[in-house]
Amino acid sequence: MKRFENKTVVITGGSTGIGLAVARQLVAEGANVVLFARGQAELDLAADELGQRCMTVRGDVTRQADLGSLFQAVERAHGGIDGLFVNAGIAEFVGLADADEAHFDRIFGTNVRGAFFTIRTAVPSLRSGASIVLTSSVAADIGAPCCGVYAASKGAVVALARCVAAELLERDVRVNVVSPGPTATPILAKSAVDEATQNRLGPFVAQRMRMGRLGDAAEVGAAVTFLLSPQASFITGQCLAVDGGMSGL
Numbered sequence: 001m002k003r004f005e006n007k008t009v010v011i012t013g014g015s016t017g018i019g020l021a022v023a024r025q026l027v028a029e030g031a032n033v034v035l036f037a038r039g040q041a042e043l044d045l046a047a048d049e050l051g052q053r054c055m056t057v058r059g060d061v062t063r064q065a066d067l068g069s070l071f072q073a074v075e076r077a078h079g080g081i082d083g084l085f086v087n088a089g090i091a092e093f094v095g096l097a098d099a100d101e102a103h104f105d106r107i108f109g110t111n112v113r114g115a116f117f118t119i120r121t122a123v124p125s126l127r128s129g130a131s132i133v134l135t136s137s138v139a140a141d142i143g144a145p146c147c148g149v150y151a152a153s154k155g156a157v158v159a160l161a162r163c164v165a166a167e168l169l170e171r172d173v174r175v176n177v178v179s180p181g182p183t184a185t186p187i188l189a190k191s192a193v194d195e196a197t198q199n200r201l202g203p204f205v206a207q208r209m210r211m212g213r214l215g216d217a218a219e220v221g222a223a224v225t226f227l228l229s230p231q232a233s234f235i236t237g238q239c240l241a242v243d244g245g246m247s248g249l
């Protein structure tokens, strides 16, 4: 029997990158997946690729009404949730001088507020034995220049996860975090920086890429799939770095 047979996993930010890599692995292992993101075109492409066990819901994690619609749709289609990958996120890298209120609100609105309300809205649908995984980032651990707001948002994700893990113990729900290093996904192009920022951030990151390469989304996905699986049944409140040694060496 496959590890995720008859299981339903919701993936926010499931249309591209790490979220899509996790969806591929889960479907191959028998799961029903529900992908949530804002862009319809990317959701349609993912659904075409993944086939009948993939459902998509279009929406924005910063909008409570959209999150309500997501979990209502999941309840109607599957009756409950066995796994939740809280992965939707954005990155912007700017120095202190350019880090204005709008930048702060965008990053925290999606990465922290969005993650919190995703979990809060999902809780009534979680089945006993369910597993939640959130996506942090190596940025939270390495003190990189021009990353303050993004890094703070990803540090907040780890703190949030630990508290939710404690609170959901009584529901027999585990909560863990995966912390990727720089990984080849569309986010790299979306968060392209100006020359001045590149000159400060680029050498800092390059020097710390201990394996000398970017991660692959499937490498991060394998860790997420493990944490979602019954093989991780005694693991909760943990943050697993998948960063090629960037934070640990």
Ligand SMILES: NC(=O)c1ccc[n+]([C@@H]2O[C@H](COP(=O)([O-])OP(=O)(O)OC[C@H]3O[C@@H](n4cnc5c(N)ncnc54)[C@H](OP(=O)(O)O)[C@@H]3O)[C@@H](O)[C@H]2O)c1
Pocket (backbone or CB within 6 Å): 012, 013, 014, 015, 016, 017, 018, 019, 036, 037, 038, 039, 040, 042, 059, 060, 061, 062, 087, 088, 089, 090, 091, 110, 114, 135, 136, 137, 138, 179, 180, 181, 182, 183, 184, 185, 186, 187, 188, 190
């Ligand atoms: N790639 C890296 O180097 C790296 C390293 C460390 C951590 N991470 C984290 O990994 C996670 C996944 O990123 P990725 O690298 O796979 O990049 P990605 O391909 O850009 O994926 C981001 C996903 O989140 C969705 N999303 C963004 N804002 C959203 C919102 N407000 N509501 C709903 N969905 C939203 C995107 O779709 P739409 O834009 O269509 O909504 C997309 O599906 C993020 O949390 C990111 O911070 C990435």
